[in-house]
Amino acid sequence: MTNALLEPRAVGAETRPLLRISGLEVAYDGVPVTHDVGFEMAPGEVVALVGESGSGKTTTAQAVIGLLPPNGEITRGEIRLNGEEVSRWSPRRFDSIRGSVVSLIPQDPGASLNPVLTIGAQVSEVFRLHGRRDRAGIRAEVLALLERVGLSQPELRFRQYPHELSGGMKQRVLIAMALALKPALVIADEPTSALDVTVQKRILDLIDELRAENGTAVLLVTHDLAVAADRADRIVVMRGGRIQEQGPARELLAAPKEAYTRRLLADAPSLSAPALARPGRLGGETAIEVRGLVQNFPTDRGGSFRAVSNVSFSVARGSTHALVGESGSGKTTTARAVVGLRRPDGGKILVNGQDPAALRGEELRQFRRRIQLVYQNPFASLDPRQSLRAAVEEPLLNFEPLAKAERERRVHEVFARVQLAPELLERRPAALSGGQRQRAAIARALVLKPSILVLDEAVSALDVTVQAQILRLLDELQRDLGLTYLFVSHDLAVVRAISDTVSVLQGGEIRESGPVAQVFEAPQTEYARQLIAAIPGRLRRG
Amino acid sequence: MTRRLLERLGQALLVLWAAFTIAFVLLQLMPGDAVLIKFVGGDLGLSPEAVAEIRAFYGADAPAWRRYLDALAGVVTGDFGYSIASGVPVAEEIRTNLPATLWLAGLAFALAVGLALLVAFLATLGPFAWLRGAFQALPGLMVSIPVFWLGVLLIQIFSFKLGWVSVIAPGPWERLVLPVIAISIPIAAPLAQILIRNLDAVSTAPFVHVARAKGASRRWVMLRHVLRNALLPALTIAGVLFGELLAGAVVTETVFGLNGIGRLAEQAVRAQDAAVLQAVVLIAAFGFVAINLIVDLLYPLFDPRLRRGGRAPA
Incomplete structure (x- = not known):
């Protein structure tokens, strides 16, 4: 048969x-x-x-x-x-x-x-x-x-x-x-x-x-x-x-x-032309400085596993730095250390001139207000039982004792910023599309007016068209608000479209780093070459 | 593996000790004691001096810490003291009452598992939507039936109305039939609920879809892929259900007039027979600990993800 x-x-x-x-x-x-x-x-x-x-x-x-x-x-x-x-x-x-x-x-x-x-x-x-x-x-x-x-x-x-x-x-x-x-x-x-x-x-x-x-x-x-x-x-x-x-x-x-x-x-980032040159964003003051970062995780057998070893990079204010790598490369661990969610086992981190590892209690809380995190999965990062209003309002309740009317104004303002219709405020995440959810997650991060956003695979779960829209939104927000982005991604095509500088990680170490154009056009290491060659769409690009 | 076993055994002993100590403290907090209940006032008309003498005989007048250490030492050596109400060694009481309760609990548990499987299968695989709906609603009803009410109802129907089960001098097995049914129903309910939910969840898992794409029929997929994965989480609540079983035994043994640990506990509470209660608590705790230990140790046999070692590089 x-x-x-x-x-x-x-x-x-x-x-x-x-x-x-x-x-x-x-x-x-x-x-x-x-x-x-x-x-x-x-x-x-x-x-x-x-x-x-x-x-x-x-x-x-x-x-x-x-x-x-x-x-x-x-x-x-x-x-x-x-x-x-x-x-x-x-x-x-x-x-x-x-x-x-x-x-x-x-x-x-x-x-x-x-x-x-x-x-x-x-x-x-x-x-x-x-x-x-x-x-x-x-x-x-x-x-x-x-x-x-x-x-x-x-x-x-x-x-x-x-x-x-x-x-x-x-x-x-x-x-x-x-x-x-x-x-x-x-x-x-x-x-x-x-x-x-x-x-x-x-x-x-x-x-x-x-x-x-x-x-x-x-x-x-x-x-x-x-x-x-x-x-x-x-x-x-x-x-x-x-x-x-x-x-x-x-x-x-x-x-x-x-x-x-x-x-x-x-909209397909790997098929469209490389992003516009974005001059003048480097060379300003330093927003994030990471020097010789080491992170260990304990293992089952009582030993320890070095997830990140000797990682160093710096990000200029108002620019986007990408951490690129495959699963297990240490990129998310690095990002979590920058946000102050994990203390480094070695090395030093300075964010806006402050070392999160040296902060305690209220100082650390205030530090987190200036640096916000947007996660990969917009389906899991919003509480399914919270309306969008409650989700976006929550950071304000935690950090700023505002009158109700003022709070209301701030929520509406940030909603408008991420281009979400105010009618959606009363909806719950289940009644939204993936793109709308990720906009809401960005709104929640922006409502405290941070100076730095850490975007952990923030567009990886989205369809190309929606992905392109979110990338455009991020770009606009950066221009208007002078935000600094630390962009964690495994998707090199997206990284090329949005970043100014990039660090390529493998096995917890930086293999190569530099301005995006330089790393993508003339990769110096074999690993970076492999990664770039693996981006789909090469046939069409020629 | 041996290290993990020793760790778990150590934890189990710790839990037993804690249960014993908490029970002891709580029993001390109760006003009065068994000696006072049994001997003071009424028919015996003992003088205060005589009562004090009896209290001294049972060691009831020693300071609390002394009695605690004595009791603990007794437990370790297998001596649970004397029941004041009956004057018999507690160990003796337990020995005569335990087998009946073990039979009752064991049979009830087996019946509960069978019932739960039946309900869960009919609720997920039943031939008609209305039938599946009815069986999905059933556990909710079953869990809300009080055991004592069900016991009385069963006696009314099967013994008095229908005369199927004799109440007067029933045989050793016949006397167990109704109590076993009465206890098993509220235990089967949560088990069935968990099974229904798991069967539903696992049936929509991608690996089930893949198995179908390999050419497996619905039945093959159910037996080979869904069932084992759906049964695993149910194993976890076996320990919790054991508690239900004991609570059920107290009520049913009383309602049906069976002699067992449950009945013993109920009588000891009435008589404030601390030594007996202490032993019953310890037996219950031992049952809990043993079942949870067995479940924990068995789990890796059924779920390869819990076996240690041999992890491939990511």
């Missing part, structure tokens, strides 16, 4: 499409969320389904593999896989092709493996589900697969549990599972958005290689147009449940027909 569906890569226009979707409408609880979606995929082709959250791209992909949520239903249209209409198949019949003919590489490798089963058991499961019974044979194949997807010590991995593997390793395991039975079509749903940029590149390369090896077609679901530009033969742009535009990747990117596609292109 599987072999009949496997065909060599398309050779001519007459080849029967592997997947043909036409007039697809999916409804949740009877409300349609996709309208008249239609596209085709040839065997072995890579098609990218691009759009923001809520565009219907994931819903469409879920419909193809027959795994819509319980309240979802295909109400119109058809999905043909190798000519067979599958959208109305019984669940049991669909089970027989899932994993063998169509498979899935999921979004979040961290949560996509069963925590209580070994890697070996979970990869073997694919074979067992599709009728293989010989344990020894399965084991041999699984070990070969683990090795093929680039995992060292496959015998050890086989016995290990998911929590013993890093995010990149887990994603490799998931790829091994998806490709174990050499399916004709793999759906890769944001396969790398939870991973570091260098890991992201290696994983996408791996999917590419395996695709070429097995002739598997890939439906790549992504919000990142740059990733699509690098990897796809054709791109389908979705918005609000409808297809906006589709076509061969090169043509679509070179000459987008729709205004929406043009906006997506302009």
Whole structure:
């Protein structure tokens, strides 16, 4: 059955499409969320389904593999896989092709493996589900697969549990599972958005290689147009449940027909031109000075682990300094020390001329007022039971004994600053979009009129268009209020767009630092070169 | 591993000592004592001198710290003193009453687990939406039923109305049926609630979606992926539920006229029989500590994330 569906890569226009979707409408609880979606995929082709959250791209992909949520239903249209209409198949019949003919590489490798089963058991499961019974044979194949997807010590991995593997390793395991039975079509749903940029590149390369090896077609679901530009033969742009535009990747990117596609292109930080030169912001007085910072964490076995060693940098008032690195590089630990949330185990920090480690009690409290933190995840950093008014007002209640009317005025003022409509004041976070939430989080940080904002991955969880809006907002705020930013990010494209100076961290040490243009155009170290080469969208940039 | 075991054992002993001490202090704060209740006034008509003599015999006139040290030394050597109300060694009382309570508690716990699983499965996997809804609402109802009321109700229905369970001279097993049911229902309720919530949460986890994408049927996914992950957190509250079980035993043994630790405790409270109460508290604390210790030590067997060592570089 599987072999009949496997065909060599398309050779001519007459080849029967592997997947043909036409007039697809999916409804949740009877409300349609996709309208008249239609596209085709040839065997072995890579098609990218691009759009923001809520565009219907994931819903469409879920419909193809027959795994819509319980309240979802295909109400119109058809999905043909190798000519067979599958959208109305019984669940049991669909089970027989899932994993063998169509498979899935999921979004979040961290949560996509069963925590209580070994890697070996979970990869073997694919074979067992599709009728293989010989344990020894399965084991041999699984070990070969683990090795093929680039995992060292496959015998050890086989016995290990998911929590013993890093995010990149887990994603490799998931790829091994998806490709174990050499399916004709793999759906890769944001396969790398939870991973570091260098890991992201290696994983996408791996999917590419395996695709070429097995002739598997890939439906790549992504919000990142740059990733699509690098990897796809054709791109389908979705918005609000409808297809906006589709076509061969090169043509679509070179000459987008729709205004929406043009906006997506302009908003993608890695595809648009480097940020404007921002002269005259360096060379002023120093706002943050870090000298030889050391931070240790105790380990389970009573030892200690050096997370940050000998990190030094300085940030001029009114400028933006970026700390760049992958997970575990020590960038967040450094930022937390600057805000005074952790005392350094060595070295010195001066913020506005004050050393947070030397402050106690009330002085430390007043110090924190001048330097505020905005977190990565706007979904988790706001109290779900607080209205926005309460959230933004709270720092004022803590720090400034103001009359109610005056407090009200300040809240409205800062709301206007971050361009949020005053009607939203009474809403709770759940009733807001991601962009609105992050604006509210910025408003909460700004309401005390700090001079420094520490932005910890503050735009990483947002769609490109929203991300671009928040970056513009941050830029405006900086110009108007003379703010200094310490910008922590793993996303080099974003860093290039917003920063004046940058420090590249790896394993707790600074590998390279300097003005953004210098580090990006002429990186001096091998690590910085690797990081920059891993930014998606390089094909389009040339 | 051995070091962790020793640490946990040390903590357990500390908890036992604290329970013993707190119980002792609280019992001292009560006005009067068992000797006064038993011998003063009424029919015996003992003179104050005679009462003082009896008090001296039981050591009730010694200073509090002296009695505390004596009692503590007694416990360590396995001597719990004498019950004043019955004149029998406390250890003897415990020995005769403990097996009945252990049977009652053990059977009730087993039944509660079974009930909870049944309710949770029907609430999440039941064939119709209305049925699932009904079973989801059930734990809330079950938890609000008072044990004594349920006990009386069960006797009314099954013994008096239907005559299925005899009240007069029932057999050793027959006498346990109704009390076991009465205790198990309020214990099954929180367990079922936690199971329902976990089954729901785990069913929407990404790894379940991935398993489905591998071609697993709903049933396969439920048995192989959802169940074990959903059962894990329920293990944690087993220790808490043990307390419920003891409280339930006090009430049901009294309502159903069973001889057990619960009944013993109730009688000792009436008689202010400090030595007996002290022993009952210690047994209850021991049960708590032992169950929590066992759960803690078993947890890593079920959840590989809690096993130490062997972490890959991130």
